[in-house]
Amino acid sequence: MRAPDELRALIEDYLLTLELSSDLGDLRDSMRYSLAGGGKRIRPVLCLAAAEAIGCEPERALPAAAALELAHSFSLVHDDLPALDDDAERRGRPSTHIQWGEAVAILAGDALLGEAVRLALSYPSPAVARELIASTQGMIGGQYLDVTHSGDLAELHRLKTGRLFAAAIGLALEAAELPALEQTPWRAFAEELGLLFQLVDDLLDRDGYVLVHGVEETRRLADEAAARAKGKLAGIDADTSVLEEIVASLVSRTS
Amino acid sequence: MRAPDELRALIEDYLLTLELSSDLGDLRDSMRYSLAGGGKRIRPVLCLAAAEAIGCEPERALPAAAALELAHSFSLVHDDLPALDDDAERRGRPSTHIQWGEAVAILAGDALLGEAVRLALSYPSPAVARELIASTQGMIGGQYLDVTHSGDLAELHRLKTGRLFAAAIGLALEAAELPALEQTPWRAFAEELGLLFQLVDDLLDRDGYVLVHGVEETRRLADEAAARAKGKLAGIDADTSVLEEIVASLVSRTS
Numbered sequence: 001m002r003a004p005d006e007l008r009a010l011i012e013d014y015l016l017t018l019e020l021s022s023d024l025g026d027l028r029d030s031m032r033y034s035l036a037g038g039g040k041r042i043r044p045v046l047c048l049a050a051a052e053a054i055g056c057e058p059e060r061a062l063p064a065a066a067a068l069e070l071a072h073s074f075s076l077v078h079d080d081l082p083a084l085d086d087d088a089e090r091r092g093r094p095s096t097h098i099q100w101g102e103a104v105a106i107l108a109g110d111a112l113l114g115e116a117v118r119l120a121l122s123y124p125s126p127a128v129a130r131e132l133i134a135s136t137q138g139m140i141g142g143q144y145l146d147v148t149h150s151g152d153l154a155e156l157h158r159l160k161t162g163r164l165f166a167a168a169i170g171l172a173l174e175a176a177e178l179p180a181l182e183q184t185p186w187r188a189f190a191e192e193l194g195l196l197f198q199l200v201d202d203l204l205d206r207d208g209y210v211l212v213h214g215v216e217e218t219r220r221l222a223d224e225a226a227a228r229a230k231g232k233l234a235g236i237d238a239d240t241s242v243l244e245e246i247v248a249s250l251v252s253r254t255s
Numbered sequence: 256m257r258a259p260d261e262l263r264a265l266i267e268d269y270l271l272t273l274e275l276s277s278d279l280g281d282l283r284d285s286m287r288y289s290l291a292g293g294g295k296r297i298r299p300v301l302c303l304a305a306a307e308a309i310g311c312e313p314e315r316a317l318p319a320a321a322a323l324e325l326a327h328s329f330s331l332v333h334d335d336l337p338a339l340d341d342d343a344e345r346r347g348r349p350s351t352h353i354q355w356g357e358a359v360a361i362l363a364g365d366a367l368l369g370e371a372v373r374l375a376l377s378y379p380s381p382a383v384a385r386e387l388i389a390s391t392q393g394m395i396g397g398q399y400l401d402v403t404h405s406g407d408l409a410e411l412h413r414l415k416t417g418r419l420f421a422a423a424i425g426l427a428l429e430a431a432e433l434p435a436l437e438q439t440p441w442r443a444f445a446e447e448l449g450l451l452f453q454l455v456d457d458l459l460d461r462d463g464y465v466l467v468h469g470v471e472e473t474r475r476l477a478d479e480a481a482a483r484a485k486g487k488l489a490g491i492d493a494d495t496s497v498l499e500e501i502v503a504s505l506v507s508r509t510s
Contacts, residue, residue: 021389023396023414025406078365083357102338103402106361107395110333110368114392117372121388126381133376134276137369140362141278147358150281159278 001242004249007048007058011041014062015069020115030100030108031115034077035070037091042250044069046168046193047175049242050186056176063119064128064175065168070116071136072164075143077109084147120171127174131167138163153212161201162194169193189232189243196225196250204255226251256497259504262303262313266296269317270324275370285355285363286370289332290325292346297505299324301423301448302430304497305441311431318374319383319430320423325371326391327419330398332364339402375426382429386422393418408467416456417449424448444487444498451480451505459510481506 002010015035020028044065051061080087080095081102088098097105113136120129142160145151169190173183199222202208209218229247233240257265270290275283299320306316335342335350336357343353352360368391375384397415400406424445428438454477457463464473484502488495 021392021396023389023393023418025396025399026403027396027399074365078361081361083361104399106333106336106338107399107402110329110365111392111395113365113368114388114395117384117388118392121381121385123381126376126378126384129372129381129384130376133369133372134278137276137366137373138278140366140369141276141280141282144280144282144359144362147362148281163278 001052001239002048002058004045004049004242004246007045007052007242008041010048010058010062011044011065011069014066018066020111021118024111027104027107027111030096030104031112033099034073034096034108034112037073037076037093039069039072039091041069042197042246043072043164043168046165046243046246047172049246050169050172051176053236053238053240053243054172054176054178054186055238056172061172061175063122064132064171067116067119067128067132068164068167068171070112070119071132071139074109074112074116075139075164077105077112079143081105084143123175125174125177128171131170131174135163135167135170153208157198157208158194161198162191165194165197166190185232185236189229189236192225192229192232193247193250196222196229196247199225200250200253204253222251256307256494257303257313259300259304259497259501262300262307262497263296265303265313265317266299266320266324269321273321275366276373279366282359282362282366285351285359286367288354289328289351289363289367292328292331292348294324294327294346296324297452297501298327298419298423301420301498301501302427304501305424305427306431308491308493308495308498309427309431309433309441310493311427316427316430318377319387319426322371322374322383322387323419323422323426325367325374326387326394329364329367329371330391330394330419332360332367334398336360339398378430380429380432383426386425386429390418390422390425408463412453412463413449416453417446420449420452421445440487440491444484444491447480447484447487448502448505451477451484451502454480455505455508459508477506 047065048058048061052058077096079085081097087095096108120132138159142156145156169186173186199209199218202210203218233243302320303313303316307313332351334340335345336352342350351363375387393414397411400411424441428441454464454473457465458473488498
């Protein structure tokens with residue numbers, strides 16, 4: 001089983017050498033800029049680790065893992081736009097619309113989603129792309145709740161953050177062609193991941209759940225989500241040691 | 256063979272009752288607004304007519320035809336945004352960002368593309384979705400040339416308009432599961448359609464090709480493209496009478 005850092009190196013290298021559709025011309029420069037922001041690549045690393053635990057070579061899951069990272073990148077580029085969160089910085093660099101202009105940022109986001117779908121469609125079965133697009137639509141629904149200040153916080157985060165996190169596991173299942181009946185325990189594990197990530201995020205940023213429930217209660221909710229995630233993993237008949245390590249690092253992360 | 260008006264009624268009805276992903280919540284209202292703009296539905300009608308000429312029930316091609324119309328609608332919603340063309344009106348109604356606000360319009364466009372992909376993925380083979388996304392990426396590449404005023408006019412239109420037009424035929428071929436070897440003459444016909452549409456568009460709007468080549472030369476180019484399209488159709492061993500009728504109406508259209 002490969003360690004998270006090995007899997008991270010694998011996806012970084014894949015993203016760095018990824019060929020984007022030539023029809024996009026120089027728009028690809030802004031897409032590569034958005035993709036190279038030095039994120040933690042948590043979603044694709046989770047996807048590769050899940051694939052290996054299922055018994056599939058991580059290399060085979062690379063297009064699916066990269067598709068997820070591109071969809072995540074698309075969501076950040078559009079989320080940072082002036083009409084939405086109006087963020088001028090992303091991970092210490094000018095956000096895409098500051099660096100390339102608003103028109104190019106809108107098109108770069110569109111094209112990142114398109115390339116994500118193209119990567120997911122490189123598999124023989126349409127199941128990988130179906131998983132990707134269902135989670136992407138959920139994420140967009142979450143963004144909508146966010147910008148319109150409608151819906152409750154739990155539903156907003158379940159959609160906006162949780163769906164792409166759960167898709168990290170769902171995409172691995174489909175890329176590995178695991179039969180539907182054997183997917184159930186994996187999908188139960190996936191459901192807990194997004195919530196855990198969001199709770200820890202809010203603890204670090206002192207917003208979201210912390211504003212509603214306070215620090216102590218949010219910490220308790222995070223610990224419970226982590227315990228449930230570990231419980232689900234323990235019930236899966238596979239070597240899930242690397243996934244356990246990733247869950248532990250999600251709980252204790254400081255950035 | 257069903258007449259273009261019958262096929263138009265078929266797609267209108269399908270779009271009117273189309274179920275969008277429930278995760279999108281109330282964002283669906285703005286998507287339906289964008290979709291219900293009363294366009295001519297030329298692309299989906301072409302798709303359905305091509306499918307029937309190939310020997311496939313138009314009903315079977317409906318998800319593919321609708322996917323194309325949603326992708327077209329996505330492109331219009333984003334194209335109308337203040338950062339791009341800044342159009343306050345679309346077909347005599349307030350454009351999506353005027354009616355629903357800029358943030359919602361960005362998300363509605365994203366979600367229209369997502370739903371287009373979802374519809375294309377309703378087929379057993381991933382080929383329909385591959386065709387859709389390849390043409391969408393071409394269209395986005397054309398939008399990029401447009402907003403950055405780079406590339407030449409022919410390349411810009413080949414991508415921005417031509418690719419989704421050609422996809423009307425390509426999607427029909429894949430939805431009908433026509434073997435790759437038999438697709439060649441159809442794809443040659445598809446190539447001529449987008450150029451023809453654009454040339455007539457520019458004659459009506461007195462821009463694009465007309466500004467570069469003048470009215471007379473643009474009319475000549477349009478007539479030549481129409482003649483080539485008819486020639487390609489004549490070489491196909493199928494009842495292409497409805498497609499011939501659509502080509503003739505593209506040449507003589509006044510709006």
